[in-house]
Amino acid sequence: MKSKFFKALLGLLLCSSTANAANPVSLVDETLTYDVMYKWGFINKVAGYATMTLRNDGDLYRASVYAENAPWANSIYMLRDTLYTTMTKDGFFPVSYTYIAHENGKYKKDVLHFQHDGNTFTADAVRYKRSAPxxxxxxxxxxxxxxxMTVDMLSSFFYLRTLDFDNMKNGQSIAVNIFSGSKKEKLRITYKGKKSVSLNGRTFSAYYINFTFTRKGVESSEPISGWISTDGQRIPLKVEGSLPVGKVRAIYTGPNP
Incomplete structure (x- = not known):
């Protein structure tokens, strides 16, 4: 569930240097919350929660996300994950990225420092691991x-919100590189037009997208679907992916200042 959740919610895509981009965007300080739902047959339960924050800091944005299990799921699989990113306001280029995972007594921390020269992006990554307490x-x-264009799993979430979906054709695809502490992947997004999505008694107009991750030309995940609000905030409202058994959905529950 962890892999699907982060690839769906945080790997929410972006574009290559040739993709259509919207007018320059200035994001405001915000805190967004999500429920992570697990569905299998008649089971449809909240399996976890995520909180994402963004703060302005001079010429930079600083963002974080924290995810954890719902209490009932702790006995099945303990999850406490935190991600941090720093990115430039001009271009949304990543500067640094940290991923910290606590899972069933295991610990992992990835630290990346990015640089780019023209169209070439590099990162020096350090991975710390402890296999058991x-x-x-x-x-x-x-x-x-x-x-x-290259991003990390969290900065991609914000870069996505600058894309000019209104000038993209139904079925048009764009791609970008994503670096983590152990590998690089390609993220491909396909725009599927506008759709309405109902959440918590409200109906939103949304851009509907599908996206996949590939590594060395081979898909590393099944296609994931996403719905992004068409208003000025461009909030990812829902993402959905399949698991070996059942499905996982990340559902936007609103701002939480």
Missing amino acids: GEPMTSSTLHLEAQG
């Missing part, structure tokens, strides 16, 4: 490089 901490390093 009391076990020694290990570390490894990795240098990543790609051509074309």
